[in-house]
Amino acid sequence: MKQPILEVRKLQKSFGGLRALDGINLDIHEGEVVGLIGPNGAGKTALLNTVTGFYRATGGTILFQNQDITHRPMHEIGRLGIGRTFQNIRLFRRMTVLENALVAFRPFADHPLRSLIAYRERRMAIARAMHWLELLQLADKVDRIASSLSYGDARRLEIARALVGEPSLLLLDEPAAGMNENETRRLVDDIAIVRRHVRAIVLIEHDMDLIRSLSDRLVAMDYGRKIVEGASAEVLNHPEVLKAYLGTDTEETVS
Template sequence: MSEHAMLSLNGVGLTIGGARILHEVTLDVTHGEMLGVIGPNGAGKTTLFNVVSGLLAPTAGTVELDGQDVTKEPIHRRAALGLGRTFQTSSVFGALSVLENVRLAAQAREGRAASVFRVPRDSDAATRRAREALEEVDLGHRADAEASGLAHGEKRKLEIAMLIATEPKLILLDEPMAGVGSGDVPALSEVIRRLHKGGRTVLMVEHHMEVVLGLVDRVAVMHHGELLACDTPEAVMADPTVQSAYLGETV
């Protein structure tokens, strides 16, 4: 494990019913780095995120978060250690306001019982943290709106605000641009860039290559469950092996 790694994957493998899903994935992600994870459909990208976040247990290798072995730790324990994640499909409480969604996340971080019926107060620490998170993602003006009424791009921002409110060390973004209209991509990209500039470590699976290449420090390429390459965007895109793996897909 690298001394400065926020996340270390050491020979991670996953076999289900005799089928090899991941094989010998070894990767270090340093503190404050933004890493893009790309690959053809079925390459194992989301499965890798599931192993890192604890949804799936690897059948080989280890997962270390900020120097701690979390290979056998459940999801809530990894969250307590600073891991946060978004998913491909939106997951907000539509009947609650934008502020209430983020306030609940902030309360969960503080370990207090979260009451959806209590009126938010500006003097409440969780409410203050929620408002700060909403400002960071440019949703402060929508704090009182019902979450179900947000546009899809705004819901993505809300999910990120909910993560910010939990003060994560490591953020996993699983296809944050999925379903987002092309007109909303630049603004959402800027929100993700702020996550990085704020010193957070970010891993992002994304099919929009222009988004990945414009944001990340390094790119990890998955192919048939293996780590094919991991380097700067320029080096990876010029790699003949990577280009071969993407035959028939836009790189």
């Protein structure tokens, strides 16, 4: 079997006495969409935050495309090709839609001083940003201020922004949270398109329909550990998973 893109080994993260991640192992392979499920507080977002360098791991290792990124600063991890969105949408609210997408344009982000004189690349940057904005159906809103976007549009802009950075691995943290049924259906189509442009996607989601229709594989977490891993039907009906959900918050399974 080919080497995974992302290898998480015995990863630990604790805050004071609280263990958010308790020695978790995870492999993400080329071409996969992996759904990450589990009750609130299971450590899903903590895992994403530790992989992207948002949190500093207290133990274990993270290999991304064979490189150890465990203690690398965030921007270096971004440069190596991990992109992400946030559970609570974090756009640059005072910028326009287009500017939000442009911030992620790698030649500028990597060499900010050179961007002052890189006139030819400016047109290229706009073209790249427009490409992803069109793909996510935001092309007619490019000059709007980000804070004026509807919830669904804001979510999609966050994904578009991450994609402008041309990541190989895309981490989506509850992309459908707060969306209505219509918006969620559109999102499923969007992510289906997006997956052709990145090497792998990891998806945290509570909407079980969405996760079933998108993921090739599910990983269920609880108490900072992986409890079950496998095909979605298998994982969703696994007694451990049911117990984890029923034991905490039954709402989460509904949808």
